[in-house]
Amino acid sequence: MVDQASQLGLSFSLVRKELEATLSQAESHFAYVAEEGAGSQHLKLFIDEINLARGTFKLLELVGGEALANEMLTLLSDVKSKQPANLTEDFVSSLGGAIYTLRRYLEFVGQNERDLPILLIPAINAVRKLKREQPFPDAYFFNIELNPNLPTPAPATDASNVSQQAPRWRIMYQVALLKLLNSQQISASGKLVMRSLERFEKAMRGTPAWPFWWVTCAACTALFTEGYELTQNRKRIFSRVDQQIRTLINEGADAFAAKVQDGLVRELLLLVSISPKRDGEIGNVADAYGLPRSISEKDLREYRRMMTGPELSAFEALATALEDEISSVKELLDSVERNEAKPEAFDKIGAALNSVSEVLKVVGLESSARKVGTQLDAILKVKEMGADERDKSLNTLADALLIIENEVDLVRHVDVHGKPDHKPVTGAHAQAVHIVFDEIRSGLALAKRAVSSFVDSGDKLHLANIKTTLETVAGGFYFSNEEKVHALVKSCITFIEERLIAKDAPEPDAHQLEVLADALTSIEYYVETLISVDHASDDILRVAVDSLSELGYPIDR
Numbered sequence: 001m002v003d004q005a006s007q008l009g010l011s012f013s014l015v016r017k018e019l020e021a022t023l024s025q026a027e028s029h030f031a032y033v034a035e036e037g038a039g040s041q042h043l044k045l046f047i048d049e050i051n052l053a054r055g056t057f058k059l060l061e062l063v064g065g066e067a068l069a070n071e072m073l074t075l076l077s078d079v080k081s082k083q084p085a086n087l088t089e090d091f092v093s094s095l096g097g098a099i100y101t102l103r104r105y106l107e108f109v110g111q112n113e114r115d116l117p118i119l120l121i122p123a124i125n126a127v128r129k130l131k132r133e134q135p136f137p138d139a140y141f142f143n144i145e146l147n148p149n150l151p152t153p154a155p156a157t158d159a160s161n162v163s164q165q166a167p168r169w170r171i172m173y174q175v176a177l178l179k180l181l182n183s184q185q186i187s188a189s190g191k192l193v194m195r196s197l198e199r200f201e202k203a204m205r206g207t208p209a210w211p212f213w214w215v216t217c218a219a220c221t222a223l224f225t226e227g228y229e230l231t232q233n234r235k236r237i238f239s240r241v242d243q244q245i246r247t248l249i250n251e252g253a254d255a256f257a258a259k260v261q262d263g264l265v266r267e268l269l270l271l272v273s274i275s276p277k278r279d280g281e282i283g284n285v286a287d288a289y290g291l292p293r294s295i296s297e298k299d300l301r302e303y304r305r306m307m308t309g310p311e312l313s314a315f316e317a318l319a320t321a322l323e324d325e326i327s328s329v330k331e332l333l334d335s336v337e338r339n340e341a342k343p344e345a346f347d348k349i350g351a352a353l354n355s356v357s358e359v360l361k362v363v364g365l366e367s368s369a370r371k372v373g374t375q376l377d378a379i380l381k382v383k384e385m386g387a388d389e390r391d392k393s394l395n396t397l398a399d400a401l402l403i404i405e406n407e408v409d410l411v412r413h414v415d416v417h418g419k420p421d422h423k424p425v426t427g428a429h430a431q432a433v434h435i436v437f438d439e440i441r442s443g444l445a446l447a448k449r450a451v452s453s454f455v456d457s458g459d460k461l462h463l464a465n466i467k468t469t470l471e472t473v474a475g476g477f478y479f480s481n482e483e484k485v486h487a488l489v490k491s492c493i494t495f496i497e498e499r500l501i502a503k504d505a506p507e508p509d510a511h512q513l514e515v516l517a518d519a520l521t522s523i524e525y526y527v528e529t530l531i532s533v534d535h536a537s538d539d540i541l542r543v544a545v546d547s548l549s550e551l552g553y554p555i556d557r
Contacts, residue, residue, distance in 0.1 A: 011060055012109055020106055022053045027099050034092045038083045047076050053102070063141060064117025064124075065105060071127040072098055078131070094126040104307035116295060117141040119303050121233070138233045139266040142273070146262055148211065148288040156205040165203070165515075166249045168546050172196040172522065173245060175540040177238050179529075183230060188528030190224030192540070193238070195521045199514070200245070208257035209248065212265065216241060218285040219268040222275035228297050237267050274300060322359060325352045350380060436476050437527055443473040444524040448517060454500075455513050463501050467493055482530075484555075485523060488544045491553045492519055499551075512551060519547035 026049035032042035054069035072095065079087075101123040109115060118141055125135035176192035179185045197220055201213040219237075222228065244264070248256040273291040275282050276298070285291075295303075329352050332345045353376040360369035447469050453462040470493045477486040495516065499505050522543035529540075548554060 012113070015056055015060065016106065016110055019053060019056050020103070022049050022056070023099060023103050023106070025049045026053065027096075027103075030095060030099060034087065034096070037085070037087055038079050043076070043080060047073065047080065050076065062109065062115050062117075064115065064120040065102060067117065067136075067141075068098060068102060068120050068124050068127070071124055071131070075127055075131050091130055094130055098123045098127055101307050108303060108307065116303070118295070118300065119307065122304065125233075135233065135236075137236075137263065137267050138231075139263070139270040142266055142270045144266060144269055144273075144289065144291065146265060146289070148290075150211055150288055151284065153205040153210060153214070156203055162203045162253075163249070165199070166245070168518065168543055169196045169199045170242070170245050170249065171546075172199075172518070172540070172543050173242060175543075176525070177242055180230065180238055181235055185529050186230055187224070188525055190220070191528070192521065192525045194220050194224060195518070197241075199518070200248070202514075204253060207253040209253040209260075212244070212257070212260045214281070215265060215268045215272070215285055215289075218281045219271035221280075222271050222277070222282050222297075226275060226277070226297060228271070229301055233267075234271075237264070237271075240264050240267075318359065322356055325356050328352055346380060350376060436480055437530055440473050440476040441524065441527050443469045443476070444520055444527065447473070448520050448524070451513055451517055451520070455510060460501060463496065466496055467501070470496070480530075484538065484541065485526060487555045488519070488523055488541065488548065491548045491555050492516065492523075495548070495551050495553045515547045515550055519544040519551075522547070 026046055029042040029046035029049060033040045033046055036042070050069055050072050054066055054073060057063075057065035057069055075095075079091075101120065105120060108119065118138060121136055121138055121140065128135055172192055173196040176189035176196070179189040180193070194217070197213065197217045201210070201217045204210040204213050223230075223234065228234070240261075241264070244256070244260065247259055251259075269285070269289055269291060272282055272285050272289075273293070274295055274297045275286075276296045277283065278286055329349050332349050335342075335345060353372055357369045357372040357376070360372060447466050450462050450466045450469075454460065470489055474486050474489040474493065477483075477489060499508055499512070522540050525540050526538070545555060
C-alpha cells in the first residue's frame with residue numbers, strides 16, 4: 001500500500017517540471033509588468049500562468065500553494081480592472097516575493113515529499129496586505145478537533161477575590177505585552193506574561209474557563225522557554241489573549257467560557273504542537289487534544305528562511321568574523337601598552353575598525369556603526385601622544401574596545417526584521433552596575449524559590465535565609481540609587497519577618513504567598529528591564545505596590 005508521502009511524491013514528480021516551467025514563465029511576464037505597469041500586455045499572460053499554476057496545485061491537493069495563487073489572482077484581477085497609473089514598490093516586492101516563494105516551495109515538496117502549507121503563510125499575508133485584508137493566522141491550515149480529553153486539575157490555589165486580583169494580574173500582563181509588541185526585553189517580558197497567566201490558570205480551576213487558560217499557559221511556556229520567533233502573527237495572539245482577560249474581568253468566568261474563540265484556541269494549540277517537548281504541561285495539553293507532531297518550531301523557522309531569505313546562522317558567522325577583527329585589534333593595542341607597537345600598528349587598527357563599521361552599516365546597525373567610528377577616533381588620538389601620556393590613556397582604550405565589542409555582539413541578537421533585541425552595556429561603570437543587577441536578580445530568584453518551596457511543603461526551614469537574601473537585594477538597589485524599589489524590598493522583608501518567620505506569626509494562607517510572589521516578580525521584571533536598557537518604566541512597580549498594600553504593608557506611591 002502506498003503511503004500518503006509516497007503518493008504525493010509520485011503525483012508531484014509527474015507534473016513538477018511543467019509546474020516549474022509555468023512559474024518560470026510567470027516570473028518572466030511579471031518582470032515586464034513591474035517595468036511597464038498595469039497597462040502592460042504581459043499582465044494577462046502573467047495572470048494566465050498563475051491561474052494554470054493554481055489549477056495544478058489544486059489537482060495535487062497542495063492547499064498552501066493553491067491558497068497563495070488564489071490570493072495573487074484576486075489581487076491581479078483588481079489591478080487589471082482598475083488599471084492604476086503606477087504599481088507601488090510594495091506591490092512589485094510582494095508579488096515578486098510570492099513567485100519566488102512558490103518556486104522554493106516546489107523544491108521543498110520535491111525534496112521532502114510533504115505539504116506544509118504553514119510555510120506559505122508569510123507570503124500569503126504579504127499579498128493580503130496589498131488587498132487591505134486581514135492576515136491569515138498561522139493556524140489557518142491547522143485542522144484539529146477541539147474535543148479534548150481533559151484531566152481534572154488540582155483545586156484552585158488562588159480563587160479568593162478573583163474580581164479583585166484579576167486587574168492586577170492584567171497590569172502585569174499588559175506591561176509585558178507592550179514590550180513584546182515592540183520586540184523589547186523578550187526574555188524578561190515572557191517571564192512576566194507566564195506569571196500572569198499562571199495566576200489566571202490557577203484561579204480558574206474548577207470553572208468552565210479553565211481549559212482556555214491551561215492551553216494558554218502551555219503555549220506561552222513553549223514559546224518563551226524554547227526560543228520561538230516572536231513573529232507578527234504571534235504578537236497578535238498576545239493581544240487577543242489580553243482581550244480575553246478583559247472579557248473575564250468584565251463578565252465573569254461563565255460568560256467568558258461561552259465567548260472563547262475556537263480560532264484563538266487553535267492558534268495556541270499550534271504553538272504547543274510545534275514544541276519538541278512532550279513532558280510537563282506541554283505534553284499534557286498535547287495528549288489531551290491529540291496534537292500531531294508534524295513539524296517543530298526549529299524546522300519551521302529553518303524552512304521559512306530557506307524560502308524567503310538568509311538564515312540567521314549567517315549573522316552568527318558574521319559576528320564570528322567581526323570578533324576575529326576585534327581580536328587582532330586587541331593584540332595591536334596590547335603591543336601599544338607594552339610600548340612594542342610598530343609605527344604602522346595604528347594604521348592596521350584603523351583599517352580593521354573601519355571594516356567593522358562598514359559591516360555594521362550593511363546589516364542595518366547604523367547606530368552601532370557610528371559608535372565604532374567614534375571610538376576609533378578616540379583610539380587614533382592616542383597615536384599622537386607621547387609614551388607617558390599614552391600610558392594614562394590605556395583605560396580610555398579599554399573602555400573604547402569594550403564598547404566596540406558590545407556593538408559587534410548585537411549582530412548575534414538581531415530579530416527577524418534585522419533589529420537588535422537588546423541594548424549592550426557600555427564602559428567600566430556600566431559593567432559594575434550590570435554585575436550588581438545580576439546579583440539582585442539572583443537574589444530575587446532565590447527568594448521566590450524559597451517562598452514556592454514553603455508553599456509546597458509548609459516547612460519554615462525554606463525561609464531561613466530569605467531575610468538575608470532580600471537584605472542583600474535591598475542593598476543593591478540602594479547602591480544603584482533605586483530608592484523606590486529599595487523601599488519595596490524592605491517592605492517585603494518586613495512582611496516576611498512579621499507574618500512568616502516570627503515565632504508568634506499566624507499560619508499564612510496560599511493567597512498571601514501568591515501575592516508576595518507577585519510583588520517579587522514585579523521587582524524582578526523591573527531589574528530585567530534595567531539590565532537591558534539605561535532606564536526602565538516603573539509602571540510594572542504598580543503591581544508590587546498594590547500587592548504589598550493588599551498584604552497590609554503599603555509604601556508611598
